Amino acid sequence: PHTPVSVLGLGLMGTALASALIKAGHPTTVWNRTESKTGPLVAQGAVPAATARDAITAGGPVIVCLTTNDNVRALLAPEAEALAGRTLVNLTNGTPGQARELADWAAAHGITYLDGGIMAVPQMIATPGAYILYSGADEAAFEAHRPTLAALADTKWVGKDPGLAALYDISLLTGMNGMALGVAQAFALIGSAGIPARDFAPLLRDWVVAMTDGLVPGAAEAIDTDRHVTDVSNLAMNREAHPNFLRTYADQGLRTDLFEPLQDLLDRAVAEGHGADGFSRLSTLLKQD
Template identity: 45%
Template sequence: MTNNTDTPVTVIGLGLMGQALARAFLKAGHPTTVWNRTTSKADQLAAEGARLAPTVGDALKAGSLTIICVTDYQAVHEVLDATEVSLEGTTLINLTSSDSAHAREAAQWAEQHGAQYLDGAIMAIPSTIGTAEAVILHSGPQPHFEAHKSTLDALGTVAYLGADYGLASLYDVAGLAMMWSVLNAWLQGTALLRTAGVDAATYASFAQQMAAGVAEWLPGYAEQIDAGSFPAEVSALETDARAMAHLIEESNAAGVNTELPKLINVMADRSIAAGHGGEQYPVLIEEFGKPSNA
């Protein structure tokens, strides 16, 4: 394992995120080589001690670890598919956001070109990079991750998810599903309470407690999903569905949007129609696990 700050690192792509990544390596003391299509974006980093490589090929040769973070995977290919570029002997960590299919395809492509590949996802904003708050997910062969973990630690809280290259992207979008669902539920409640003169800040602290309380249920519900058995230990789905109807009625009566409550209710009704009304809420995984039109 490389475990000292002398380990050279290359960062390709110096947008908002790439600059933050390169800066974190520099701050940790790593000799840092950078490359960007628009070279002026390297000026500040060069003043801070980074070396601007004249070509991508030169940047790749600077060390055995290369991070690439550009807009999308098409840009990754445009940068790395140039004829003069060799990936032989490089561990390439692709922190560009995408989906699992692109991640698996990029892994195959990079390995065919001689690289050791890891895919990654950044669950953070640029200003937090280099702090524990920045969570960076990795997937692919574990030995590649372990070999560079102590260098990657300079970026924040780095995590390894498993050998499937697509896992980092899947966790990324699963996290987004969580984020938007919590935010939308909070906005629905805020819209309802504002009709009674309660301001968003007042409701926010109650909503925070609700969200934290519901989060406590996840491990137990996950056990039911993994076991494929959904005894109604707390409440039955049909009880939840009656409460959903109240939410829709209340939203209608208050003159606020009902799209979200109806969406929630539609899946529960379908599950009840399929005979699951007496089971517990996580039985809905069977609805979530199907294509939308099935």
């Protein structure tokens, strides 16, 4: 017998989540603001709910996946009584602060709150490699629902502070965004000479993967031991080299503003006496004064 589950929000992601639950054999109730989006899921065996409240009271954990946490708050504020005594799993992207606020609201109404960060696109749901980060005050509730949540993606528990799943999520996506910016500048630069991106792509891909493999574990060790001195590539040298990067962008007709902040950071690192350190030092310079 599979646990019943309800899914509120059937956008690209919510639809993938509901579909995975149905395929895993869970009786699945679905609700969406725009009712027509329930159609494909009903064809797969989902039960459509006429209202969010009907979906909430259908039984089992309630999974919500809307555009923003403001949407979640607006939808669920009038449903606190219906949610009391139930588990709410919020897989909407948001900030750690928003997750903590929702957790406080839930606790005040006797609702068990789990926050989640989905590390996958909809097409990756229920496939190997996809995972969802979870946090919340009630770890036992997470463990109880883990077999159900495992139908969506691998589950990674990150702690009892409800904001932690969002913090992990945004930290991981920050690494990705930084890479995406670098890749964008690299393609623009090589393209400025008329070289097709697809010809350059294998070199860029292998380079970024190799550098990431070396940089991430090395930086972690340096940060945790607070020993940033390097015999590989120090900040003083990189500070002298970086103007060549910016000049090349400008000479090739590209904007330089994306990478000017790196020059500022390198200047500051050297001015503060960290010239012999490696790139790991930069993360210590990012705190607001």
